[in-house]
Amino acid sequence: xxxxxxxxxxxxxxxxxxxxxxxxxxxxxxxxxxxxxxxxxxxxxxxxxxxxxxxxxxxxxxxxxxxxxxxxxxxxxxxxxxxxxxxxxxxxxxxxxxxxxxxxxxxxxxxxxxxxxxxxxxxxxxxxxxxxxxxxxxxxxxxxxxxxxxxxxxxxxxxxxxxxxxxxxxxxxxxxxxxxxxxxxxxxxxxxxxxxxxxxxxxxxxxxxxxxxxxxxxxxxxxxxxxxxxxxxxxxxxxxxxxxxxxxxxxxxxxxxxxxxxxxxxxxxxxxxxxxxxxxxxx
Amino acid sequence: xxxxxxxxxxxxxxxxxxxxxxxxxxxxxxxxxxxxxxxxxxxxxxxxxxxxxxxxxxxxxxxxxxxxxxxxxxxxxxxxxxxxxxxxxxxxxxxxxxxxxxxxxxxxxxxxxxxxxxxxxxxxxxxxxxxxxxxxxxxxxxxxxxxxxxxxxxxxxxxxxxxxxxxxxxxxxxxxxxxxxxxxxxxxxxxxxxxxxxxxxxxxxxxxxxxxxxxxxxxxxxxxxxxxxxxxxxxxxxxxxxxxxxxxxxxxxxxxxxxxxxxxxxxxxxxxxxxxxxxxxxxxxxxxxxxxxxxxxxxxxxxxxxxxxxxxxxxxxxxxxxxxxxxxxxxxxxxxxxxxxxxxxxxxxxxxxxxxxxxxxxxxxxxxx
Ligand SMILES: Nc1ncnc2c1ncn2[C@@H]1O[C@H](COP(=O)(O)OP(=O)(O)O)[C@@H](O)[C@H]1O
Ligand SMILES: [Mg+2]
Numbered sequence: 239x240x241x242x243x244x245x246x247x248x249x250x251x252x253x254x255x256x257x258x259x260x261x262x263x264x265x266x267x268x269x270x271x272x273x274x275x276x277x278x279x280x281x282x283x284x285x286x287x288x289x290x291x292x293x294x295x296x297x298x299x300x301x302x303x304x305x306x307x308x309x310x311x312x313x314x315x316x317x318x319x320x321x322x323x324x325x326x327x328x329x330x331x332x333x334x335x336x337x338x339x340x341x342x343x344x345x346x347x348x349x350x351x352x353x354x355x356x357x358x359x360x361x362x363x364x365x366x367x368x369x370x371x372x373x374x375x376x377x378x379x380x381x382x383x384x385x386x387x388x389x390x391x392x393x394x395x396x397x398x399x400x401x402x403x404x405x406x407x408x409x410x411x412x413x414x415x416x417x418x419x420x421x422x423x424x425x426x427x428x429x430x431x432x433x434x435x436x437x438x439x440x441x442x443x444x445x446x447x448x449x450x451x452x453x454x455x456x457x458x459x460x461x462x463x464x465x466x467x468x469x470x471x472x473x474x475x476x477x478x479x480x481x482x483x484x485x486x487x488x489x490x491x492x493x494x495x496x497x498x499x500x501x502x503x504x505x506x507x508x509x510x511x512x513x514x515x516x517x518x519x520x521x
Numbered sequence: 522x523x524x525x526x527x528x529x530x531x532x533x534x535x536x537x538x539x540x541x542x543x544x545x546x547x548x549x550x551x552x553x554x555x556x557x558x559x560x561x562x563x564x565x566x567x568x569x570x571x572x573x574x575x576x577x578x579x580x581x582x583x584x585x586x587x588x589x590x591x592x593x594x595x596x597x598x599x600x601x602x603x604x605x606x607x608x609x610x611x612x613x614x615x616x617x618x619x620x621x622x623x624x625x626x627x628x629x630x631x632x633x634x635x636x637x638x639x640x641x642x643x644x645x646x647x648x649x650x651x652x653x654x655x656x657x658x659x660x661x662x663x664x665x666x667x668x669x670x671x672x673x674x675x676x677x678x679x680x681x682x683x684x685x686x687x688x689x690x691x692x693x694x695x696x697x698x699x700x701x702x703x704x705x706x707x708x709x710x711x712x713x714x715x716x717x718x719x720x721x722x723x724x725x726x727x728x729x730x731x732x733x734x735x736x737x738x739x740x741x742x743x744x745x746x747x748x749x750x751x752x753x754x755x756x757x758x759x760x761x762x763x764x765x766x767x768x769x770x771x772x773x774x775x776x777x778x779x780x781x782x783x784x785x786x787x788x789x790x791x792x793x794x795x796x797x798x799x800x801x802x803x804x805x806x807x808x809x810x811x812x813x814x815x816x817x818x819x820x821x822x823x824x825x826x827x828x829x830x831x832x833x834x835x836x837x838x839x840x841x842x843x844x845x846x847x848x849x850x851x852x853x854x855x856x857x858x859x860x861x862x863x864x865x866x867x868x869x870x871x872x873x874x875x876x877x878x879x880x881x882x883x884x885x886x887x888x889x890x
Contacts, residue, residue: 410608413575414666416595417602418622418673425596428621432612 264490271483276302280478291484304479312469315380316450319465322381323388323449328441330389331396332434335404336426356394360454363387368458378461387455392448396441403437435507443500447493523587525551525709526572526677531581533567533733541567543733545581552707554700556720559730560756565713568730569679572711573602585676599676605685607666609654615665616641616650622673640668643702660691667702677709684719696723717757721745729753747787747885748802754887759805761855764889767797774881777801780851781829786884798889805857807883810845811876824878831855831877847877 270280275290276299293299297306334352338345355363364387371383378384411433415425431438453467460468466489473482526549533542542564549555557565570576572583574595583590590598601622610618616637623633641647644664654662663683670678683699684692700723703710714720720727721741729736729744729752736756737749748754754762765779767788775788777799786801793799811820813830820828831847834854838844838861845857855877 408606408608410604410606411610413573413595413602414604414608414669415610415621416575417573417598417600417679418625418669419596420622420625421596422594424625429610 264486267483267486270480271487273480273483275299275480276304278480280480280483291479291481292488294481295485295488304481307469307473307481307485309466309469309473309485312464312466315463316466319380319385319388320446320450322385323392324442324446326385326389327392327396327445328438330393331398331441331445332400332438334393334397335400338401339404339407339409352397353394355390360391360452361457363390364455364458367455371459378459380456380460380463380465382461384456384460384465387459388449388452391452391455392445395444395448399441399444400434400437403434407434432507436504439500439503439507443496446496524548524584525553525586526711527582527584527587528568528572529582529584531568531571531583532579533564533571533576534579541733542571545735547728547735547738549709549711551709552703554703554710554712554723554725556712556714556724556727557730558714558717558720558727558756559736561715563730564733565715565730566681567733569602569681569711569713572598572677573600573679574598575602600679601670601673601675603663603666603670603678603680603683605682607662609662609665609669611655614651615646615654615657618654618665619646619669619672622669626673637668637672640672644668644698659687660695663687663695664698667699671702671706671708675708677711678703680710680712682714683712684714684716692719699723721757729756731756745804745806746883749790749887751800751887751890754800754802754885759856759858761803761805761808761853763801763803763853765799765801767793767795767799767886769795775799775886777886781849782826784827784829784884785825785881786827786886787882788886790886790888793886793888799886800889801884801886803855803879803884805855806859807879808855808857808859809878810847810857811878813874813876815876817876820876820878825881827879827881827884829877831875833873833875847875849877 269284270282271291272287272289273279273284273291274286274288275294278285278288278290290299294304295307338349367383367387368378371378376382407430412425412430415429416422420428451467452465453471456465456468464472470482470485526547528545528547531542531545532540534540545568547555557568559565567576571578574590574593574597578591585599610621613621619637619641620633623636628636638647638650641650644667646661646664646668649657649661654665657665666683684695687695696719699710712720712723717727721744724741726738727741727744728738731752737744737753739747739749744753745758748757748760751762754760763777763779763781763784765777765784767775768778768783769776770788773787773789774785775793777784777786779801784801786803809824817828829849831849834846834848836843836845841861842858843861845855845859847855847857849855
């Protein structure tokens with residue numbers, strides 16, 4: 239048993255490194271976002287600590303040679319797109335997973351077809367969609383072609399999450415409802431859905447975050463009006479100022495608050511989830 | 522008057538080709554307690570699920586009170602099902618579980634309350650009505666499941682091994698409750714179990730299944746005393762099955778030529794004729810044991826020829842019960858479990874060699890099939 243302390247310290251170091259690499263860039267960005275402005279650049283040392291670039295984002299600073307970030311509309315677009323994608327993919331994913339609870343002819347084939355959506359290189363998907371749209375004469379738009387691309391991309395994730403949830407689901411609970419005279423649709427809404435809700439939440443989180451910062455598929459599919467990641471990328475082409483970093487900090491905080499909401503809702507439904515587990519033990 | 526439940530040539534073939542049930546015929550009167558018994562995989566659950574509407578019916582017809590229900594979805598059938606794992610709704614309290622079926626039926630809130638309270642009182646659940654059921658014991662949860670199923674007033678209650686996950690003591694007490702409840706309500710119960718003792722205690726009639734087919738449908742007592750097939754003779758009770766050929770018949774009593782000589786038993790299967798291979802099924806309860814010191818001629822007269830010599834292998838007394846294992850001349854073992862009074866003579870002499878005897882009418886002759 240000599241190797242166990244070794245293994246443990248190795249794992250510990252690995253974990254620390256992992257977290258370090260994960261958060262180091264963010265910490266650096268975070269620090270640099272407090273650079274003084276407008277003359278301070280995106281590098282060390284910090285000339286003077288200030289919240290200039292945060293105010294700059296919201297247009298609270300006097301006009302200067304640094305143009306405001308062209309992201310206001312892009313942010314709204316990306317939020318809208320992510321929300322629509324989240325709803326669509328989660329509904330589709332849940333329905334498809336529900337269909338997969340019974341093996342049907344060709345279910346294996348369809349499964350791989352669906353999962354392919356998350357494996358095919360994103361740039362190709364985006365390009366493909368753009369080409370198809372052009373051929374058919376459909377104008378490209380973030381709310382049209384890009385939306386399709388995002389759903390194609392996030393739907394398999396939602397589907398897999400829901401499939402895992404249904405795998406653990408005790409079907410007799412539904413049968414019990416039917417046998418009490420509850421029609422299948424109502425059973426789904428009143429019995430099945432509350433029990434799979436943690437999975438639905440996870441699907442929603444996946445779909446939203448994947449869509450929100452999707453880049454390669456959106457690049458060709460979005461058309462003239464840019465989504466947030468495209469807009470940010472566009473600013474790189476000019477000159478980088480710490481306002482980008484400030485914005486990065488803000489979106490990260492937004493992501494954390496999403497996670498917090500997710501955690502809160504999860505905690506609310508975890509009580510019923512626990513009960514499902516208990517029922518399964520008996521089964 | 523129509524039967525409460527009728528199965529006419531019902532069969533089930535699963536999508537993967539498994540033939541789970543074959544040609545099942547059954548008529549059930551209102552208020553009967555019917556049990557399905559049989560080894561695991563014999564098709565009990567499948568049959569129950571076809572009646573409930575959870576599985577499609579491949580062939581034949583199921584009728585409830587004269588109405589064909591093959592194509593009726595589960596929620597429209599006048600049945601409710603009790604599952605082994607209870608299948609309670611995890612996100613509802615005890616009361617909500619019980620009231621849920623009623624709310625779907627469109628009862629007002631007050632009516633629901635009242636009705637649920639009535640059934641909860643019957644099943645002694647009022648104290649826990651507003652609890653979440655995951656904190657309750659297995660017995661309580663099974664009663665909640667029963668209350669929930671009965672609250673919607675089904676014509677027929679279907680129970681799939683409902684006592685399977687309870688411990689032995691609890692099983693016994695819930696068994697009794699179940700029987701009383703069924704008597705009081707007068708509802709038809711179809712009860713699936715792999716524990717034959719449960720079925721024999723509870724039921725008006727027991728259906729023994731094997732490999733998807735019905736072997737016998739009889740009142741419990743008859744399963745013991747008059748098995749119809751070899752499978753039933755082996756599956757139910759503790760019988761000694763002696764092979765032989767049919768020879769001669771005198772009313773209900775037939776002669777059987779066996780390795781132990783000519784024996785006699787009850788026969789009412791008219792398809793059998795002299796020379797057919799048969800089995801004499803001798804229930805353990807029918808057997809009397811005598812020491813060799815008894816007069817063989819007298820025994821032969823008394824038991825009309827059914828006297829076979831054997832060697833006592835073991836004789837264990839547990840309380841008032843004696844367990845005998847007696848080996849016959851060809852090595853066949855006879856297992857007997859009975860009240861010690863019955864064997865006092867043989868037992869007290871410490872006899873090693875004994876006569877094994879039984880009255881012809883208490884043995885049953887069946888085809889070898
Ligand atoms: N959904 C199913 N698909 C295919 N075969 C099944 C299915 N359910 C049960 N079977 C098969 O049908 C037969 C009868 O099963 P079942 O009715 O569950 O038996 P029992 O309840 O008597 O143990 C078994 O051979 C079982 O493997
Ligand atoms: Mg079963």
